[in-house]
Amino acid sequence: MPGEVISGKALSGEAMPDIATSDPAASGAVPPAVLEAIGLTKRFGALVANDHVSLAIRAGETHALLGENGAGKSTLVKMMCGLLQADSGELRFAGEPITFPDPAASRAKGIGVVFQHFALFDALTVVENVALGLPGREPLAALAARIEDCVGRYGLEVEPHRRVGELSVGERQRVEIVRCLLGDPRVLILDEPTSVLTPDESESLFRTVDLLTAEGRAVLFISHKLDEVRRLCQRATVLRGGKFIAEVDPRRESSASLARLMVGAEVPRTPRVATHELGEPRLLIKNLTLKGDGSRGSALHAINLEIRAGEIVGIAGVAGNGQTTLFEALSGERRGEDAEAIVIDRTPAGALGPTERRALKAGFVPEERLGHAAAPDMRLSDNVLLTTHGDGRIVRHGVVRHSVLNAMFADIVKRFDVRFGGKDPKARRLSGGNLQKFVIGREVLREPVLLVVDQPTWGVDAAAAGFIRTTLRRKAAEGCAVLVISQDLDELLEFTDRIAVMSEGRLTQPVPVEETSREAIGLAMGGAHGAPAQEDADAA
Amino acid sequence: MPLKLERQENVPLAGLVAAPFVALAFTLIVGAAMFLAMGHDPIEAFRIYFIEPLGDAYTLQELVVKTCPLLLIGVGLAFCYRANRWNIGAEGQYVAGALLGSWLALATHGTGAGPWVLPAMLVLGALGGAAYGLIPALLRVRFGASEILTSLMLVYVAELFLDYLVRGPWRDPAGFNFPQSVTFDAVATMPLLLDEGRLHGGIVIALIVVVAATFVLGRTLVGFSIELGGSAPRAAAFAGFDEKRVTYGVFAVSGALAGLAGIIEVAGPIGNMQPSISPGYGFTAIIAAMLGRLHPVGILVSSFVLALTYIGGEAAQISLRMPFDVTRVFQGTLLIAILAADVLVRYRIRRVEGVRHA
Numbered sequence: 026m027p028g029e030v031i032s033g034k035a036l037s038g039e040a041m042p043d044i045a046t047s048d049p050a051a052s053g054a055v056p057p058a059v060l061e062a063i064g065l066t067k068r069f070g071a072l073v074a075n076d077h078v079s080l081a082i083r084a085g086e087t088h089a090l091l092g093e094n095g096a097g098k099s100t101l102v103k104m105m106c107g108l109l110q111a112d113s114g115e116l117r118f119a120g121e122p123i124t125f126p127d128p129a130a131s132r133a134k135g136i137g138v139v140f141q142h143f144a145l146f147d148a149l150t151v152v153e154n155v156a157l158g159l160p161g162r163e164p165l166a167a168l169a170a171r172i173e174d175c176v177g178r179y180g181l182e183v184e185p186h187r188r189v190g191e192l193s194v195g196e197r198q199r200v201e202i203v204r205c206l207l208g209d210p211r212v213l214i215l216d217e218p219t220s221v222l223t224p225d226e227s228e229s230l231f232r233t234v235d236l237l238t239a240e241g242r243a244v245l246f247i248s249h250k251l252d253e254v255r256r257l258c259q260r261a262t263v264l265r266g267g268k269f270i271a272e273v274d275p276r277r278e279s280s281a282s283l284a285r286l287m288v289g290a291e292v293p294r295t296p297r298v299a300t301h302e303l304g305e306p307r308l309l310i311k312n313l314t315l316k317g318d319g320s321r322g323s324a325l326h327a328i329n330l331e332i333r334a335g336e337i338v339g340i341a342g343v344a345g346n347g348q349t350t351l352f353e354a355l356s357g358e359r360r361g362e363d364a365e366a367i368v369i370d371r372t373p374a375g376a377l378g379p380t381e382r383r384a385l386k387a388g389f390v391p392e393e394r395l396g397h398a399a400a401p402d403m404r405l406s407d408n409v410l411l412t413t414h415g416d417g418r419i420v421r422h423g424v425v426r427h428s429v430l431n432a433m434f435a436d437i438v439k440r441f442d443v444r445f446g447g448k449d450p451k452a453r454r455l456s457g458g459n460l461q462k463f464v465i466g467r468e469v470l471r472e473p474v475l476l477v478v479d480q481p482t483w484g485v486d487a488a489a490a491g492f493i494r495t496t497l498r499r500k501a502a503e504g505c506a507v508l509v510i511s512q513d514l515d516e517l518l519e520f521t522d523r524i525a526v527m528s529e530g531r532l533t534q535p536v537p538v539e540e541t542s543r544e545a546i547g548l549a550m551g552g553a554h555g556a557p558a559q560e561d562a563d564a565a
Numbered sequence: 566m567p568l569k570l571e572r573q574e575n576v577p578l579a580g581l582v583a584a585p586f587v588a589l590a591f592t593l594i595v596g597a598a599m600f601l602a603m604g605h606d607p608i609e610a611f612r613i614y615f616i617e618p619l620g621d622a623y624t625l626q627e628l629v630v631k632t633c634p635l636l637l638i639g640v641g642l643a644f645c646y647r648a649n650r651w652n653i654g655a656e657g658q659y660v661a662g663a664l665l666g667s668w669l670a671l672a673t674h675g676t677g678a679g680p681w682v683l684p685a686m687l688v689l690g691a692l693g694g695a696a697y698g699l700i701p702a703l704l705r706v707r708f709g710a711s712e713i714l715t716s717l718m719l720v721y722v723a724e725l726f727l728d729y730l731v732r733g734p735w736r737d738p739a740g741f742n743f744p745q746s747v748t749f750d751a752v753a754t755m756p757l758l759l760d761e762g763r764l765h766g767g768i769v770i771a772l773i774v775v776v777a778a779t780f781v782l783g784r785t786l787v788g789f790s791i792e793l794g795g796s797a798p799r800a801a802a803f804a805g806f807d808e809k810r811v812t813y814g815v816f817a818v819s820g821a822l823a824g825l826a827g828i829i830e831v832a833g834p835i836g837n838m839q840p841s842i843s844p845g846y847g848f849t850a851i852i853a854a855m856l857g858r859l860h861p862v863g864i865l866v867s868s869f870v871l872a873l874t875y876i877g878g879e880a881a882q883i884s885l886r887m888p889f890d891v892t893r894v895f896q897g898t899l900l901i902a903i904l905a906a907d908v909l910v911r912y913r914i915r916r917v918e919g920v921r922h923a
Contacts, residue, residue: 127915358802380805391803400797410789411804420786427784 056083057120059243060105060136060212065114067100072446074100076267077114082212087234087244089254089275091287092264093458093486098247101264102214105245106138107131137205138214141221141484143197147190154189155204175206179233194344195226202233213237214245217484219253221512223343224547231257249487250515251280265289288488304334307475307506308355308387309368313375315354315361317530323347325354326530330508334474337497337507338535339521341514341546347530348510349392352479355508356389357382370474380415385475388412388468392479392510394457398464401453405445405463406434408452412467433470441466442492458489465493469500476500479510494520514546526550570912580910585856585867588902595898605885613884614877624876626762630834631872633767634659634826634843638850639857639864640771640778641822644815647782647859649795652816654701654716655823656847657723658694662824663831664727665693667838670753671735671746682752686828687770694824695817697723702816706809712816720847728840735838746838755833767829774822778861791815823847844875845893852900855907871896 058081067075075097082088092098103109105116107125115122118134125131128138145154152169159168169185176183181199189197198218205213215234219227234244234257248254254261254275261275263286271286278286310330317324325347332338342348353359355367357379364376369385379389389412391397399408409430414420419430437443441462445455452460461482468476481497482490498520501507510527511517517524523535526549533549596614597607618624638655645652666686673682700719704710732744740747755765782788790806791814798808831842853871857864878892 356803357805378805378807379803383805389803393799396797397799397803400793400800402796403793407789410786411793411800414786414789415805423785423787425784425786425789 056085059084061117063115065104065111067112073267078269080262082243082245084243085238085241087238087246087258089258089261090247091261093287093488096264097267106136135211137210139201141216143201145189145197150186150188151200152185158204175203179236194221212243216247221344223550251283263287284487303336304504306331306333307370308332311366313366324530325350328532332506332508334504334506335501337501337521339517339524340510340527341517341524342527342550344512346527348527355477383415386473387475388471388473390464390468390478394460399452402451404449405452406449409434437466458485461485475506477508569915571915573913576911584906584910588906591902592899613880618876626764628872628876629768630763631875632868633771634830634846635850635853635868635871636771637826638823639853639868640774640861641819642854643859645819647795648791648811648815650815651713652716652819653713654720655850657720658697658820658823659827659847660723660727661697662690662694663827663842666690666828667831670749674747680752690828691821691825695821698816698820702813706812731838731840744840748837763834765833767833775861775865849896852896855903
């Protein structure tokens with residue numbers, strides 16, 4: 026395994042021998058805490074998001090923050106960087122009590138945060154984006170030199186003069202990291218950083234993190250991927266239900282034992298269903314070609330795919346390679362000229378709008394939950410209407426029957442275990458996992474024959490993710506055709522039947538999961554198309 | 566030290582409800598300062614402005630007469646504003662409706678036409694307003710032109726066209742060269758509700774519109790698609806609602822109601838066509854819509870409040886010799902106050918430290 030040769034400790038050992046002994050079992054000495062939360066409590070109305078939570082991030086260590094969605098991770102991080110104020114408890118920086126009235130104050134103390142959603146301007150270059158975030162005026166040339174220096178030191182591979190709009194998600198993340206590093210932070214907080222990366226990119230991020238901790242910086246690493254946490258982190262704090270559960274050494278734990286701590290019970294693996302008979306084709310994509318529209322979504326080039334009743338097909342790929350365009354082409358939000366390019370359940374659907382496609386019993390779950398799958402400022406019950414208004418039950422003669430709507434809403438909430446505060450909050454108030462369960466439930470209860478799901482478990486906790494995968498698996502077993510677009514390769518390998526790879530608007534032919542490997546898919550994701558290579562071989 | 570507005574995650578309902586009242590209170594304080602500066606006792610001025618009109622039957626009727634156009638236009642604007650389409654040109658659509666409806670009144674003048682004239686005028690008025698409202702909608706959908714600018718500019722086009730007609734082709738030959746048309750026939754005039762005063766059937770139409778709009782906006786799929794389109798356009802497209810159709814729809818409704826208000830006003834209290842058929846109803850209705858929280862019933866209340874500023878303004882002109890512009894100042898202050906109150910409820914102001922950040 027090439028990954029183990031360059032594991033974290035080997036590198037840090039070379040760079041800084043004194044830190045290499047940070048393993049408490051080896052030396053007995055625990056490095057000092059740089060940033061420490063002691064008994065932080067934060068309430069939102071009746072909900073206690075953090076209940077006396079403590080966490081110590083130590084110099085030269087990578088510390089994992091683990092917990093389900095709604096466990097209070099985001100609240101804790103927001104309090105530690107000044108976005109939120111704790112109701113009680115104490116924050117200590119280098120041993121001294123401190124308060125951060127706003128993020129600028131925490132930044133001044135050397136706490137850098139890379140959030141899941143980047144704050145970059147597409148139209149500007151890397152160096153311009155970085156300059157915007159820095160105090161004072163610095164000549165761009167000097168700044169570019171500083172970026173180059175930082176890039177070289179930490180192996181981040183960012184070109185200062187490229188426009189951000191041209192960068193891949195992984196590159197954008199590196200820009201955000203560089204921006205933080207230019208402030209010479211003592212603590213770097215990474216919020217689910219690997220959820221948007223290819224396996225290769227994740228590996229290089231880990232090398233960067235190891236270099237940072239070798240310099241004595243502290244890193245807080247938030248992730249759901251337990252294997253990564255075990256590989257990268259020396260310490261892990263587990264939260265559950267807003268409470269501190271345990272601080273453990275993840276290297277001494279198994280993924281299963283960590284999951285148990287997070288969830289408080291055994292986590293079911295998605296059962297691999299015994300192969301069942303496949304039915305007729307539910308989705309046929311024939312030579313689907315669409316132009317890109319510049320700002321959002323790249324072009325599609327002659328996409329071909331067939332999905333039959335009872336199977337789950339996964340589309341792997343790094344974000345920004347046409348997946349969003351493909352999703353919108355399937356949902357009917359974007360239409361091409363060729364009605365035959367998309368056939369849903371034997372009906373040519375290329376020219377049909379979203380409502381007409383839903384009438385063919387197709388269901389769609391977009392990647393973005395807020396603003397696309399759901400209207401953030403509308404109540405959750407009203408959000409049921411988004412995809413069900415054409416079904417003929419809730420809306421009769423143009424009038425919304427609220428009793429039926431509320432019954433449907435209650436049904437989704439109950440059967441998909443959607444948790445929230447209050448009776449019927451705005452969609453914005455739900456945690457990511459709960460909103461996703463709602464959005465999936467809304468489609469599943471429509472009894473679709475075709476389900477297209479973009480990023481089913483993006484930013485969703487382990488328990489909810491398991492639930493969602495099991496649900497999709499069950500739908501497939503019931504005869505639904507399922508298409509899953511995901512950047513999480515492990516997820517696709519775990520629960521799909523066939524996998525295709527999307528890269529630069531092209532789609533490879535799907536391959537049965539048993540006949541492929543992480544490496545082969547990873548290569549295709551990076552643009553080295555496996556399928557064309559095969560074609561070449563066939564031609565020769 | 567720079568200030569920054571931050572969106573609040575949990576907007577308290579009480580704040581949203583209280584905002585219009587706080588805005589009203591603020592407007593009164595500004596008004597009191599204005600009266601003081603003009604050398605009047607604010608208490609006395611307020612009494613003349615806001616209390617006296619409520620005390621006598623004639624002015625109460627006038628209050629309702631002024632409420633009627635504000636209410637009709639305001640409810641129409643609520644359709645646009647809920648969909649995040651900013652129709653600022655209701656004044657122009659009001660004039661366009663009045664023009665098309667009046668054309669029928671003038672064409673049938675003195676022909677002894679039957680009682681079908683008035684209903685036909687109302688329909689034409691609504692059609693005229695709707696057609697005029699569809700122009701900015703078309704410009705937006707086709708060319709991406711800002712409806713705020715186009716709808717506003719079209720107001721002046723309509724007003725100048727009206728001016729041309731009443732000074733030219735439509736001028737009453739027996740009218741001593743005054744720029745106005747003949748007085749409409751009885752069949753082309755809104756029926757009065759009471760024997761004395763000017764209270765006419767328009768308010769009945771307006772109340773029916775309030776009920777219908779409440780139902781459409783609150784209970785139907787059309788209302789839902791308008792709300793969704795305004796709140797989350799991408800989710801609306803995902804739900805299968807056509808953004809263009811919603812844009813055309815809300816401008817048509819808004820224009821139709823403004824046009825209806827125009828023809829009712831001309832066929833009611835005014836009785837003929839003149840260069841000036843509106844004391845700015847189309848603009849004041851924007852305030853009514855915002856103050857009424859874009860809800861038809863709320864707009865019913867706010868239209869009444871704004872009608873009071875018109876009537877009070879007239880009274881203050883007579884008894885305090887204050888210029889009519891005072892009314893404009895009141896209305897303008899109220900709009901700014903309600904917009905500011907909304908921002909302060911939805912956002913909180915924070916001081917930003919010297920360090921800039923992304």
